[in-house]
Amino acid sequence: MNHLIHLKHQDRIGWIGLGEMGYNMASNLQRYLASIHLSMTVWNRAPARSAKMHHHGAHVTKTIEDLVAQSNIIFTSLANDAAVEEIYARLITLAGEVNHPIIFVETSTIYPALATKLSQAICAQNPQHIYLQCPVFGRPPLAKAAKLIWVTSGDEKAIKKMCLYFTTMSKSIIHLKTPDVAKACNFKLIGNFFVVGTMEPLAEGLTLAEKSSVPAESVLKFVETVFPAPTWVEYSRKMRGQVHKDEGGFSVDLGLKDVGHMRQLAQEKGASVPVADVAYAHLKQVHDQGLGHQDWTTLISSLRVNSDLPTYSEV
Numbered sequence: 001m002n003h004l005i006h007l008k009h010q011d012r013i014g015w016i017g018l019g020e021m022g023y024n025m026a027s028n029l030q031r032y033l034a035s036i037h038l039s040m041t042v043w044n045r046a047p048a049r050s051a052k053m054h055h056h057g058a059h060v061t062k063t064i065e066d067l068v069a070q071s072n073i074i075f076t077s078l079a080n081d082a083a084v085e086e087i088y089a090r091l092i093t094l095a096g097e098v099n100h101p102i103i104f105v106e107t108s109t110i111y112p113a114l115a116t117k118l119s120q121a122i123c124a125q126n127p128q129h130i131y132l133q134c135p136v137f138g139r140p141p142l143a144k145a146a147k148l149i150w151v152t153s154g155d156e157k158a159i160k161k162m163c164l165y166f167t168t169m170s171k172s173i174i175h176l177k178t179p180d181v182a183k184a185c186n187f188k189l190i191g192n193f194f195v196v197g198t199m200e201p202l203a204e205g206l207t208l209a210e211k212s213s214v215p216a217e218s219v220l221k222f223v224e225t226v227f228p229a230p231t232w233v234e235y236s237r238k239m240r241g242q243v244h245k246d247e248g249g250f251s252v253d254l255g256l257k258d259v260g261h262m263r264q265l266a267q268e269k270g271a272s273v274p275v276a277d278v279a280y281a282h283l284k285q286v287h288d289q290g291l292g293h294q295d296w297t298t299l300i301s302s303l304r305v306n307s308d309l310p311t312y313s314e315v
């Protein structure tokens with residue numbers, strides 16, 4: 001126990017990326033740190049989001065340089081591969097300039113080859129640096145409630161140490177028990193494939209029900225009774241517009257990124273994912289209408305438009 005307390009006080013945590021997921025995750029971690037009289041350092045591209053963390057007791061820094069100088073553990077939660085590459089280009093350079101070893105914990109959903117590339121580049125700067133790829137499952141309300149599912153890959157010893165922090169943000173942790181950081185990206189894309197594979201039949205079934213004058217409420221009740229899984233129930237309700245605008249979500253544009261990665265992974269590995277191909281076309285249609293910022297359950301609007309029904313927007 002003494003050993004753990006010692007580790008906690010040695011650790012200086014930095015957090016980069018305070019979007020829908022990053023803000024909620026970082027808030028929970030900061031709450032824990034505050035309970036042991038510690039605080040983390042945060043940086044976000046848009047300063048307004050960092051300012052919110054100041055109210056939780058985090059130290060807000062204006063520069064990534066400052067954050068790296070002050071941290072020996074750095075979490076990142078960024079929108080897409082381009083953002084991760086851009087930020088890590090800076091982190092890699094800075095990692096070569098500091099004297100202390102750093103554990104990088106990358107939590108975004110990115111393509112597997114990028115994780116491998118970043119891990120190699122970080123370690124090339126200093127073999128004592130460690131790069132972990134630890135993507136998460138769960139939407140922003142679950143992140144807020146500290147009920148995410150974390151997936152870990154990378155150096156086993158570092159993961160063991162990080163578990164203390166992961167548990168402050170999660171309901172469970174899936175350890176892939178591999179030093180290969182690409183594996184967690186593969187796993188995350190496959191997990192999201194199951195999610196998008198749930199959305200597609202829901203969208204098609206709800207559209208067919210409306211065209212057949214079957215009451216939506218009856219269909220939702222059927223879904224709740226026969227498929228009482230959170231994803232089925234929540235997504236069918238979202239597709240009927242039964243969700244408040246302020247409830248954070250997962251955008252069509254982020255969905256296109258993930259489904260695009262699934263399709264690329266399948267092609268690379270010689271597998272096929274026709275469900276992902278269909279869902280991609282529907283998400284693309286919504287994006288092309290200028291609605292890429294909306295929750296990805298609005299995928300249903302492309303089926304509705306194609307069936308001569310009016311589109312929905314979130315209430």
Ligand SMILES: NC(=O)c1ccc[n+]([C@@H]2O[C@H](COP(=O)([O-])OP(=O)(O)OC[C@H]3O[C@@H](n4cnc5c(N)ncnc54)[C@H](OP(=O)(O)O)[C@@H]3O)[C@@H](O)[C@H]2O)c1
Pocket residue numbers: 017018019020021022044045046049077078079080082083086087107108109110136137138139140249250251254
């Ligand atoms: N939302 C979900 O349900 C969910 C669930 C599981 C996993 N994820 C994954 O988690 C990651 C974050 O998702 P999110 O929903 O939090 O996205 P988000 O709300 O769009 O936040 C994205 C974050 O990335 C930052 N960012 C984007 N481009 C950047 C750049 N070029 N340089 C620096 N910062 C940049 C944004 O900064 P600004 O504030 O300055 O824009 C923001 O902090 C994504 O990889 C996503 O796929 C999301």
